[in-house]
Amino acid sequence: MTSSDARADHIAHFPFPFPHDQYRYSTNVEPAGNCTETVAGYWGENRIAIDAHYHRELAEREQILAEDPSRHQCLPHMVPAAWDAMLTLMRTLADEYPDTMTLEKRRDEWLWKNDILGIEHSFVFGDLDTLPAPPLAYICSQIQEDVVLLDQREGALWGDAGLVTFAADWSFGFDVGMSFLEIHGPVPRVHSEKIITRAHNFLMRLGPGQSYRRTNWTLNIDGKLDTSTETYPGWGKDRRTLADGPLDDVGDRLFLRTEVQHLIRLAHSGAVMFLIRTYLLSFRDVASVPEWGERLYKVLEDLPVDMAEYKGISRIREPGMRWLLTYGSVET
Known part of the structure; x- marks a missing residue:
């Protein structure tokens, strides 16, 4: 595939997150596993998405974990849920990519094959000595998604395990062990409008094996995947350099960042698994899709100040809007 073909394919399967010209916080959940058509193509047919960036993103994850192992956390009581998550993800991969992924049960052992990475490995469920790494670390080395596991107890959900290397201006290492409501405490409007409470209650009611999805978004400079708070000194200054730099650079430096978040109730442990794909x-x-350029401009123009500040885009949305008007064929 040529670079131009890869670019066209990436655009065709990009999950454009705006169904309307205005954006406000909402739970916006829908059943997982269904294609969503866009004016450029479609997305969402698989719960786990493998694309042309597979090897590059896995290599970046490996490097991030080597430099900062705290991106992987699993509180002791969540070890069974981590095993449950690993096996669930393997089953999903084998179901969605049968030509390259297989999972077989052989007496007391499981045989896992990932032909893309040349992996063939037997393991005993629950026996850490039969894996080369803890279960979340092992499976996350083979998927592009970040994973967070929520334990349900005391009438609440708790973020007690996960592996997150591509956070958007937050820190999993800081949030681990916090409740779902505490994690979302800083988000403006969601408490007064009861959005987080509704989302929390929805997740609490998920039945075993049920899966849903939602999208979230922000803006990003230079296409960086890892914009966690731990690495802020390395990327925070990018907002200033973009805002103060030439306008014609904005089209290539400023990115729309969409997260597709899958919400899955694990059948055996009862934990809720968040898959976050960026x-x-x-x-x-x-802007190469005129309808997208028009809508993105309108969303940014209408976005309330407090929401823009929370997303960290107050300084960069105005250059983005000016670029869309000047170079993106947007009409006002």
Whole structure:
């Protein structure tokens, strides 16, 4: 596949997150596993998405974990849930990619094959000595999604395990052990409008094996996947350099960042698994789909100040809007 073909394919399967010209916080959940059509193509047919960035993103995850092992956390009581998550993800991969992924039960052992990475490995469920790494670390080395596991107890959900290397201005290492409501405490409007309470109650009611999805978004500079608070000194200054730099650079430096979040109740442990897959599309590529460029401009223009500040885009949305008007064929 040529670079132009890869770019066209990436645009065609980008999960553009705006169904309307205005954006406000909402639970916006829908059943998982169904294709969503867009004006450029479609997305969402699989719960786990493998694309042309597979090897590059896995290599980046490996490097991040080597430099900061705290991105992987599993409180002791969540070990069974981590095993449950690993096996669930393997089953999903084998179901969605049967030509390259297989999972077989052989007496007391499981045989896992990932032909893309050349992996063939036997393990005993629950026996850490039969894996080369803890279960979450092992399976997350083979998927592009971040994973967070929520324990349900005391009438609440708690973020007690996960592996997150591609956070958007938050820290899993800081949030681990906090309740779902505490984690979302800083988000403006969601408490006064009862959005987080409704989302929390929805997740608490998920039945075993049920899966849903939602999207979230922000803006990103230079297409960085890891914009966690731990690495802020390395990327925080990018907002200033973009805002103060030439306008014609904005189309290639400013990205729309979409997260597709899958919410799955694990059948055996009862934990709720969040899969967070990050997609990045430059403003130039967004504007190559005229309907997307128009809508992104309107969303940014209408976005309330407190929401823009929380997303960290107050300084960069105005250059993005000016670029869309000047170079993106947006009409006002």
